[in-house]
Amino acid sequence: MQHRHACFSLQCPYWVSKPFLVILFYLLQVWNHDFFWESMKPRGGGGGKPSEDLLKLIDRDFGSFEGFVNEFKTAAQTQFGSGWVWFAYKDSRLDVGNAVNPLRSDEDKKLVVVKSPNAVNPLIWGYYYPLLTIDIWEHAYYIDFQNRRPDYISMFMDKLVSWEVVNSRFENAKATVEQMECEDERKRRQEEERFTIDEAPANAVFPDTDIVSE
Amino acid sequence: MAARSLLIRKTLATVLRRDSAALGAPAAAHSRGLHTFTLPDLSYDYGALEPAISGEIMELHHKKHHQTYVTNYNKALEQLHDALPKGDASTIVKLQSAIKFNGGGHINHSIFWKNLAPVREGGGEPPKGSLGWAIDEHFGSFEKLVQKVNAEGAALQGSGWVWLGLDKELKRLVVETTANQDPLVTKGPGLVPLLGIDVWEHAYYLQYKNVRPDYLKNIWKVINWKYASEVYDNESS
Numbered sequence: 001m002q003h004r005h006a007c008f009s010l011q012c013p014y015w016v017s018k019p020f021l022v023i024l025f026y027l028l029q030v031w032n033h034d035f036f037w038e039s040m041k042p043r044g045g046g047g048g049k050p051s052e053d054l055l056k057l058i059d060r061d062f063g064s065f066e067g068f069v070n071e072f073k074t075a076a077q078t079q080f081g082s083g084w085v086w087f088a089y090k091d092s093r094l095d096v097g098n099a100v101n102p103l104r105s106d107e108d109k110k111l112v113v114v115k116s117p118n119a120v121n122p123l124i125w126g127y128y129y130p131l132l133t134i135d136i137w138e139h140a141y142y143i144d145f146q147n148r149r150p151d152y153i154s155m156f157m158d159k160l161v162s163w164e165v166v167n168s169r170f171e172n173a174k175a176t177v178e179q180m181e182c183e184d185e186r187k188r189r190q191e192e193e194r195f196t197i198d199e200a201p202a203n204a205v206f207p208d209t210d211i212v213s214e
Numbered sequence: 215m216a217a218r219s220l221l222i223r224k225t226l227a228t229v230l231r232r233d234s235a236a237l238g239a240p241a242a243a244h245s246r247g248l249h250t251f252t253l254p255d256l257s258y259d260y261g262a263l264e265p266a267i268s269g270e271i272m273e274l275h276h277k278k279h280h281q282t283y284v285t286n287y288n289k290a291l292e293q294l295h296d297a298l299p300k301g302d303a304s305t306i307v308k309l310q311s312a313i314k315f316n317g318g319g320h321i322n323h324s325i326f327w328k329n330l331a332p333v334r335e336g337g338g339e340p341p342k343g344s345l346g347w348a349i350d351e352h353f354g355s356f357e358k359l360v361q362k363v364n365a366e367g368a369a370l371q372g373s374g375w376v377w378l379g380l381d382k383e384l385k386r387l388v389v390e391t392t393a394n395q396d397p398l399v400t401k402g403p404g405l406v407p408l409l410g411i412d413v414w415e416h417a418y419y420l421q422y423k424n425v426r427p428d429y430l431k432n433i434w435k436v437i438n439w440k441y442a443s444e445v446y447d448n449e450s451s
Contacts, residue, residue, distance in 0.1 A: 024368075025371050079396075080311070080315045080394055080395075081372055081374075081393065081394035081414075081416075082372035082373045083372070117372065118371050118372035119371065119372075128369040136372070137372075137415065138414065138415035138416050139415050139417060139419055142415060142416060142419045142420065144417070144421065146274055146278070146416075146420075147274060147278040147279055147282070147416065190405060
């Protein structure tokens with residue numbers, strides 16, 4: 001995340017990158033807040049539980065639903081300064097350019113709880129699919145709870161989270177990841193067909209083998 | 215008789231060591247040679263800065279927010295005090311962010327309370343003397359300084375502070391911002407804070423809602439330039 005922010009400022013002159021970062025901040029905050037409103041169900045109609053599929057993964061990655069709730073609440077309570085806490089589905093891709101995880105399995109796709117400062121959103125980091133968020137900027141709770149952030153977080157988890165929405169985001173995330181996997185597979189097969197070892201240029205080195213063509 | 219008092223003293227020491235949380239950390243900490251930080255008192259009532267800053271905000275800000283920083287700072291320092299002799303490297307490193315955040319919060323707010331004063335005690339009166347001249351020299355005029363501080367404070371994304379500082383090495387005044395509870399010294403070891411304005415939302419939200427620029431416009435009415443001038447005179451000699 002730091003790396004990507006550095007890119008914005010190092011590759012552009014200051015008079016371009018500064019206003020760009022300001023615009024980015026507002027763009028991100030718009031997205032974050034839209035996502036936040038949609039994560040909630042009004043008039044105490046929230047609460048409820050995740051779907052069976054989601055619950056299975058929650059049990060696998062957090063031990064239990066209560067384990068997940070605890071981790072989410074702790075993250076929200078311990079974020080220093082302004083920011084957001086996210087419940088997200090993380091794809092198993094490696095965090096490197098075009099690299100494809102050669103041994104990908106469903107086990108590698110995880111549910112995670114992550115914190116982000118100010119306007120940062122896990123989408124920037126790549127391969128995160130946000131399912132739920134809580135705004136922990138002070139403006140989100142100060143009028144009703146003043147400094148009592150833990151009370152705000154508990155109230156949110158117990159009464160406001162719309163699990164319907166979280167469940168449907170989870171289904172979308174899984175579908176998107178599956179689609180990307182098929183795309184990757186298709187591209188990989190295309191590359192292979194296009195370029196067999198016999199037709200390789202002299203001295204070609206194949207990155208995933210020791211074969212050097214003669 | 216002596217044996218009994220010895221027994222009582224020994225029991226007391228054991229109790230202090232084991233139940234430091236229950237009896238009060240200060241007691242236990244002092245007995246181990248660790249300095250305990252305390253919440254400084256304000257030299258004015260919570261309501262004395264109205265209408266610039268409401269009494270409700272001042273009370274919450276001082277009694278709850280600053281107190282929490284003090285409490286958590288002491289807790290982190292105690293844990294550091296325990297980890298250091300053990301050479302527990304990962305704990306020592308893990309504690310750094312809590313120390314920076316809570317310690318910074320204590321430092322910054324302690325300065326902030328001294329930066330404010332009720333109008334009847336000189337709050338709002340522009341600086342005279344050497345600080346006044348330095349401001350004119352470095353910023354052109356007092357109004358230009360206010361403009362700059364307000365612009366930087368309003369533009370700060372998220373939580374943080376806007377400062378008027380003295381750069382001791384370059385011998386000039388600077389306007390700087392820091393994020394979260396980072397003290398001014400994190401922007402440069404030679405920087406001395408003269409005036410800090412808290413732009414965390416808890417500093418203004420109950421009264422000004424999201425209109426941070428209004429808070430910044432009004433806070434100048436209760437800024438205590440006497441304190442800033444004192445610090446400036448001491449540090450620039």
